[in-house]
Amino acid sequence: MSNSNFESATDGPVVAAAGAATQAAAGGGSEGKKQIRKEQLRVLYTSPGFIVGLLIVGFWVLASLLPGVLTSFDPKEFVEAGPRVKPGGDAWLGTDKNGWDVYTRVIYGARKILTIAPISTALAIVIGTLLGLIMGYYKGWVDEILSRIIEAILSIPIILMAIVVIFTFGRSTTVIIGTIAVLFVPAITRTIRSAAIAESDLDYVMSAKMRGESGFFIVSREILPNVVGLVVVEGTVRLGYAIFTYTTLAFLGLVGGDITDADWGIDVSQNYEQIARDIWWPSIFPAAAIASLVIGVNLVADSIDKAVKS
């Protein structure tokens, strides 16, 4: 959607503390680093947001792996109750205009989104981290040019860019995954780049340079381990946005494939017009599924962010 240029807003002192932690990690040797990681994991595991988020995401992962465990119907099976049955009784989330069980479709709908969103996020994270590290460490004219390009891409709402790209290259799943990945690269690159610039100024990078280490070694073995927490945070935050973007594209009818396949975004777009006739369940339940998954991922992302900065 709109606020796709998500930038986590943090309070000044928290950032300062994070800087101090990285410095301690850099200076304190591997023993100190381990201690800090342990401490961060403890903060994570005891955070209620993390546990709730993990439970929600875990449920949908289960649904996408083993939908048959959670429902005995088929997503395109005309159930006994008949079409447009209210929630309760035989079909506890009701049935849609085709006589399909809404609950079953919601369960089966998890698979597509939980395949496409993680793959595109992973791609974007790998490319974005690589670019960000290189730009932040080497700087120079390559950095200057890439920065301008990133600015240009970020200057158009992501959803609009996605529409244009998909229009150009077609609606196949590969194109959808590639589009989401490419459109997420700029924001990730920018975050990692500024972290890499900050790290480059620290003593440990300076001393590695003076030891005569290669640029590749410094970027991959010195800087990368120190921004890994940030990469994980970016990854989870972007995963939330990938879900956001994919479901929006599906709602807009821009994803290819069979529109009768169970897919939350498509199911909402196929049924939302009936809300005016008071048949709300075929669209509200898939919409609620989208909301719960996005909130679950965000809870996890937020807790990881707090743990990394603790």
Added chain:
Amino acid sequence: MLRFILRRFILAIVTLAFLLVIVTLIPNIAPGDPARKIAGGTASPERLIEVTEALGLRDSVATQLWKLVKSVVTLDFGDSFSVATGEPALSLVFTALGNSAKLVILSLMVIVPLSILGGLITAYKKDTWIDRTVINVGIAFSAIPDFVAGVFLLAFLAVPVDFFKVQGAAPPGSGIFTQVQHLLLPVIAVLLVYFGYIARVTRAGTISALDSDYARTAFMRGLSTPQVFRKHIARNALQPTVAVLGTQLGYLFGGMVALEKVFGYQGVGNLILKAVDKADYPVLRTGVLAVAVIYMLATLSADLLIAYMNPRTRQSLGDN
């Protein structure tokens, strides 16, 4: 200051030019015959040639770019192929922008005061249950896609409460009150999406301003909270808020495609979606350009406003 404005302006122009070139060259990049995509599979060979020519695909890339320069200078972006055949693309885009503007302005009038108020309250009540509830609920809502919020509002407000309308646009010729009434649900959806985001930025800005030495000194001089806020905090605390509002304005204009679809609203997002559906290149190109221009102007004015609020930014931005 002048140097700063000039630098930002040139940067914006370069970015725009870059975007425009890409969007113009799309038909060349796209796999398959774009003319066939537009004219449909059953089109006659004559019709295909006609469309290819209208697209300018017979020209070399250099000629296409030269034509692009001409169309920017003369503000003539060609006529619509299929969305409203024969109408100038620019006038279609302007009509849609007018509709979007109504929604955006009304949204801003609601969002800005409410979210800033939310941010200030949570900052002053830092770490209390009020703070945690407002921020967490706000963030949860801003994570949800706008169309999901829209669909919820349809089901839980528009259908049971007669006052709220399913359609975003009022029937033609309605008075301002009816128009506002129809826009209420989309505006609430936008508010849900943006409140948490802007409130959180404002909260962070205010907390760091309250923590600063100058604020402490002001309090010690015996000034009351509202006085300190007016004279010392507001200017610094609201800078991030202004920056965020600047970047989000472009999104409000072009990024609400899905929300416009839910409420059947003919904004610029909806127009671009229609252009994509019917492969209407001139309308698509003009629409994307319009959104980009608005975005550039919005971020530019936000930057200038921040420079005005904070002389230090003015200096550092002008110098490098």
